[in-house]
Amino acid sequence: LVSEFAFTTPLSDTVISFTSLQDQSVSSENITLINKKCLIEMYSILGYETPIVVCSTETACVCVCALSVTSSPPTVKQPPTIVSQSAKDYIVDPRDNIYIECEAKGNPLPTFSWRRNGKFFNIGKDPRVSMRKRSGTLEISFRSGGRPEDYEGEYQCFASNDLGVALSNKILLRVSKAPLWPKEVLKPVVVSEGSPLVLPCNPPPGLPPPFIFWMNSVMTPIPQDKRVSMGLNGDLYFSNVVTQDAHTDYTCNARFLFTHTIQQKNPFTLKINDSKNDSSNRSNPGNLSRKVAQSTPTFLSPSGGESSKMVLRDEQLLLECIAAGLPTPTIKWFKKGRELPSQKVKFENYNKTLKIIHISEEDAGEYVCMANNQLGSIRHSIFVQVKAAPYWLDKPTDLVLAPDENGRLVCRANGNPKPNIQWLVNGEPIDSSPINPNRQVLGDTIIFRSVQMGSSAVYQCNASNEHGYLLANAFVSVLDMPPRMLGPKNRLIKVIENNRTFLDCPFFGSPLPELRWFKNGQGSGLDGGQYRVYINGTLEIKRARPEDEGTYTCVANSILGKAENQVRLEVKEPTRIVRAPEHQSAIRSSTSRFDCKVKSDPSLPITVTWTKDDKPLTLGWRLKKDEESLIIPSVKDSDQGMYTCTVKSDLDQDSASARLIVLGHPDPPMDLDLSDPAARSVRLTWIPGNDNRSPITEFLVQFEEDHWEPGRWQNLSTYPGHLNSVILQLAPFVNYQFRVIAINSVGQSPPSRPSPRYKTSGAAPDAIPRDLRGWGSKKDNMEITWERNGPNLHYNVWWRRKDVEEDWSNVTTVGSKHVVYNTEIYVPYEIKIQARNEFGTGPESNMVIGYSGEDKPTEAPTDLRVSKVNSTKVNIHWKPVDPNSVQGEFKEYRLYYWRDSSLVTNLMVSKQKKTKGFYSTMSEPSGILTDLVPYSKYKMFMVVANSHFEGPPSSTVEFTTKEGVPDAPRFFKINRRSFDSIYLEWDKPLEPNGILIGYQLKYHPVNGSRVVQPQLETLLPNVTDFTLRLPDRSTRYKFYLSALTQVGAGEVYAEESPLFANEAYIDQVDIATQGWFIGLMCAIALIILILLIVCFIKRSRGGKYPVRDKKDLPLDPVDHKDQDGSFDYHSDEDNKPLQGSQTSLDGNVKESDDSLVDYGEGGDGQFNEDGSFIGQYTVKKDKDETEGNESSEATSPVNAIYSLA
DSSP states (O other): OGGGOOOOSOGGGBOOOEEEOOOSSOOHHHHHHHHHHHHHHHHHTTTTSOOEEEEEOSSOEEEEEOBOOOSOOOOOOEEEEEEEEOOSEEEEOTTSOEEEOEEEEEESOOEEEEEETTEEEOGGGOTTEEEOTTSOOEEEOOTTOOOGGGGOEEEEEEEEETTEEEEOOOEEEEEOBOOOOOOOOOOOEEEETTOOEEEOOOOOOOBSOOEEEEEOTTSOBOOOOSSEEEOTTSOEEESSOOGGGOOSOBEEEEEETTTTEEEEOOOBOEEEEOSSOOHHHHHOGGGHHHHSOOEEEEEEESOSSEEEEEEETTSOEEEEOEEEEESOOEEEEEETTSOOOTTTEEEETTTTEEEESSOOGGGOEEEEEEEEETTEEEEEEEEEEEEEEEEEEEOOOOEEEOTTOOEEEEOEEEEESOOEEEEEETTEEGGGSOOOTTEEEETTEEEEOSOOTTOOEEEEEEEEETTEEEEEEEEEEEOOEEEEEOSOTTEEEEEETTSOEEEOOOEEEESOOEEEEEETTBSSOOOBTTEEEOTTSOEEESSOOGGGOEEEEEEEEETTEEEEEEEEEEEEOOOEEEEOOOOEEEETTSOEEEEOEEEOOTTSOOEEEEEETTEEOOOSSSOEEOSSEEEEOSOOGGGOEEEEEEEEOSSOEEEEEEEEEEEOOOOOOEEEEEESOOSSEEEEEEEOOOOTTSOEEEEEEEEEESSSSTTOOEEEEEEETTOOEEEEEOOTTOEEEEEEEEEESSOBOOOOOOOOOEEOOOOOOOSOOEEEEEEOSSTTEEEEEEEOOSSSOEEEEEEEETTSOOOOEEEEESSSEEEEESOOTTOEEEEEEEEEETTEEEEEOOOEEEEOOOOOOOOOOEEEEEESOOSSOEEEEEEOOOGGGGOSOOOEEEEEEEEEEESSTTOOOOOOOEEEEEOOOSSSOEEEEOOOOSSEEEEEEEEEEOSSOBOOOOOOEEEEOOOOOOOOBSOEEEEEEETTEEEEEEOOBSOOOSOOOEEEEEEEEOOTTOOOOOEEEEEOTTOOEEEEEOSSTTOOEEEEEEEEOSSOBOOOEEEEOOOOGGGOOOOOSOGGGOHHHHHHHHHHHHHHHHHHHHHHHHHHHHSOOOOOSOTTOOOOSSOEEOTTSOEEOOOSOTTOOOOOOEEOTTSOEESOSOOGGGGOTTSSOOBOTTSOBOSOOBOOOOHHHHHHSSOSBOOOHHHHHHHHO
């Protein structure tokens, strides 16, 4: 039941704890008692800590902490309860002050007193002892002197208030001790080789016992193994000694935990008595078993054949068997009558120690250890008894009763031997307390009947036997209180849809109130089906749904009154990731993207965070996050890792992770090494570089030689990626060096460092020159060519006429070509070749057939004619030429044809020649000529062609193609000039392919998917427009236009009328032809003209404009003033109007001598960002002239234009 509990409130407001209230005989009466126990749990901490609520089942009752109390709890008197105390066996460090803890709660606050060794401890009389405020904890200070040993003894704390007295355990205070090792003189220990030995430690008794270990004089631990080991008592055991054990510094050390000190025993000196004095034994301990007499196993610890061991329940059982013998015995353990419990048993110290943690009664019995070697075996039985200090079966718990109610306190404990149960009340034996007629003691149970106000008290149960005791406090409080709600009022609970939900309603009252739940203030109480009400007041909704939203009211009723509280429930959609990031691999410097699309309740704010390898991810100038993804540009090696997207709301969260693997080009191979040299091969070995997370698929070996093409690296061979040592097949007489390139899925690595050079020795050629062939470059020669296959080679070349009885002609050359002259035209030759060098000759090649040169064919095809002529295709026939007249390899009959004219009047055509080849060796060859233009006149002739030349042309033949269907109209436009008509316009086809007889126009309304029968209009050939009246302004039409000849309709041009929104129409005509636009432009031009006239008038009246007599003088770099202060302007012509100057990039004035800069008042012209001039032409006057004129400025005509713009 507890495992099913879930809290829907924030964790900061929830504290979870568990208190078992087991009841062995559950009945209807006991269930009521259990409920009261839970009420007591709530009452016991009321006003001080989180109230406790309960869940009961048919076999047990569990109290579970619920919501923190946020409102002020009622003031309720409570007997004292001990909440914290020191351990029963309390050992303290003598160097520190002593603190004996005793903390209690109650209302009113308890007062504290102490007993020491059974007598009242008067704290006020001892200046070293003080008690903390509002606490019973004692502090014993030794700053001003005193011995901690003087305060050893048994202490017990009493916490009292008006309702009773609670007791602590009896605390046995002892001071830790670290006594010195007694002084002793240890004589050297002398034993024979192979004999057993025990070096005793006997540490001084400490409190607590010290930790023992053995070391030598340089503080190195003594090596321990199967032969040498330390026992549980601290002694050092040798199953047999060897000469290497002879040392003078076997030291036993004791470390005292409280004082953090280590004390040493005087060292032992061990001498080995070797009667044979065999140096070989000392140098070779493996010979020991052959040089020293062997012995059967005997036990060093424990002694005899059997022993016994008593251990308390829940403590640790340690059994030890250490045996002597040569060879060293092995130890095995058994339990008589049953198997050793493998899940509890551990073997330590090389199987010499058996260890069981938390021993129980079932672990009692006879344990057998067996020591054996090759000479025999021995056994020892250890009889283990398990006793038990008292332990609780049913610990008494606090009891809250209303007046006239009944109740009971139960104190059940077990142990071995069975513990004695003693009851006390307020710290005194119950037998000596005043008689209470409403109370009856029956052994381990106290029964209360019809309790009355004022009978509250604290009862103690003491269960003890010879191995220890248990003490428990349980108060009985008689309380009369109406129902009260302990939780906050009108709490809002938000939960996630489909989650198990708990609505808490912590309450209190005495007698115990009855609690019921209602939803939205209507209906009967909620319980059953979707709902379940716990005894603690919690309402469980097994699966929250949107329809479960609402206000829930809990009502607590008793005979003393009623209390209620409300909880408002809102059900939210879960937060979840609907598109999670996926594992991916990315190449370095590429961009990687992780998706994280989230769906959540709109009313819940969410936050999306990214982590890398469970650490927060810093987003900055490189890593970017948007609403649905994380983008990692320019991926680096450090970006590799596990990326997690976490989305959180106030109620739930979801996360998804994906791994990014960064792939890179492999690192170059290293440490190239050459080995196994041979005449034509060498072994190349290398160490592969890092594959950068993309496995290497292959290695490319390249070579460079320093004779033919020095410095140029060439590919030699590729090898699988799992190889790093290969044998390279090489050419002779070459000085090589090699390098290796690794290749993976990303690409190639940089090349490795070059290997040392390796020069192959010379040898006779073993390969035939490749690509041997003979062909004629002229009509009377034959060129024999081949491919060189190595350095320093000569080539023997043979040739002779094929099918003619003649001897071979030959030549020896160092090149890769030989030309045979004075050959007949296009005759076959047999050719072969052989390579040789100073070491010998290579194999001869097979014979190949070559041909001498070709010449022009001498004959032309005859009887060229056509048949089956249609509009685009015609069949061609001719008579072939004599094959001997071709004078070369026959390639094809080549037809030249062109369109001479069109049969359509006044239609211009292109007369470009086209060719088409026909390969045919038939006696009556023919072919088909396609892709002709209909209704046209064609001309053609034919030649025969070999590989290099064409023969004389045949006679020219004319033919005419038949009429066909026309092409599509050249254009097709749709304009709408009014609301109720559409204007169509088109032009004639580029290729009518016959005599046009008209146009065919089909159209139909566009009406979704409904099929509408199109309407047909047939128009004359000279008509190129059409107007359609619209019955409905909003109707759109689809038009299909095609031209017609006698053969039929040509290619269709389809268009759809445009959509005109808001009943407005756009007449697609040239705006420049519209009257309103022409009028507007004329008005603007007139205004500009008037402004220019005004400008010139003001200029002529506003100042002096002296002009130089010579027009060709260049413009000075700065302006010059006359004596009267006016500027001197340079102008090309006196009567020329002002012109703006054009300034070059270097600041010089070009195109005009009149600069706008010269008219500026500040010396430099001012320009906008776009280069436009923003100043005005200004002329400075002297004072008198300025006063005599209204204005000294002339408005710039340029600025006037710009201002209009």
